[in-house]
Amino acid sequence: MTAMDDYKRNLNKIILTYRPRNILELGVEAGISTEVFLSHSEIKVTSIDIMDCPAAKGKVLALKANDRWKFLIGDVADLVPKFQLHSFDMVFMDITYYDATGGMGSKGNYEHEFKCLSRDLKRCFNLLPTRGVLVANDYIRQVGERAGHRAAINDFAIELGQPFTVFPSRGGMAVFIK
Numbered sequence: 001m002t003a004m005d006d007y008k009r010n011l012n013k014i015i016l017t018y019r020p021r022n023i024l025e026l027g028v029e030a031g032i033s034t035e036v037f038l039s040h041s042e043i044k045v046t047s048i049d050i051m052d053c054p055a056a057k058g059k060v061l062a063l064k065a066n067d068r069w070k071f072l073i074g075d076v077a078d079l080v081p082k083f084q085l086h087s088f089d090m091v092f093m094d095i096t097y098y099d100a101t102g103g104m105g106s107k108g109n110y111e112h113e114f115k116c117l118s119r120d121l122k123r124c125f126n127l128l129p130t131r132g133v134l135v136a137n138d139y140i141r142q143v144g145e146r147a148g149h150r151a152a153i154n155d156f157a158i159e160l161g162q163p164f165t166v167f168p169s170r171g172g173m174a175v176f177i178k
């Protein structure tokens, strides 16, 4: 099994365990996760990315799932606060947090990652109803490459006073239940 197959298997496991119906996805890129979500015919997805994501659009078209997918181009910092409380029962966070330092996003920019993800973990968790599911990717990515994500997730758990589960594939998905 490839690492990507393992990732998709774990993402499906999360879906089958918590049975979300309305997912907010932050960070789309090639649409690997979008495709997993939309392969479940009962699921609707709202996705945000700061860039256009033509490969993801192609995958959604191939699935004939356009009527269950809303794609918004913009910065999560601006768009997440605009959603109504309880609009989603799961939020999936997989953002590289681009900044002025360059096209590869914030890889290795600890302070920037930490600040942005800490902000969005709180905002996204607040959006969820009781028993809603928050999934934050990149908890265990290579040292130096998402260390800010890991620290933000750890601090968030401490602040909540609540444990989380980690699915250790791809970047490592940290799962919180509200």
Ligand SMILES: C[S@@+](CC[C@H](N)C(=O)[O-])C[C@H]1O[C@@H](n2cnc3c(N)ncnc32)[C@H](O)[C@@H]1O
Pocket (backbone or CB within 6 Å): 026, 027, 028, 029, 030, 031, 032, 033, 034, 048, 049, 050, 051, 074, 075, 076, 077, 094, 095, 096, 097, 098, 105
């Ligand atoms: C790791 S990729 C997402 C991968 C995708 N979830 C998947 O499973 O294939 C991260 C994405 O975050 C997006 N991104 C970076 N900073 C952002 C921001 N401030 N607001 C919205 N999207 C952002 C990038 O454009 C990139 O497509």
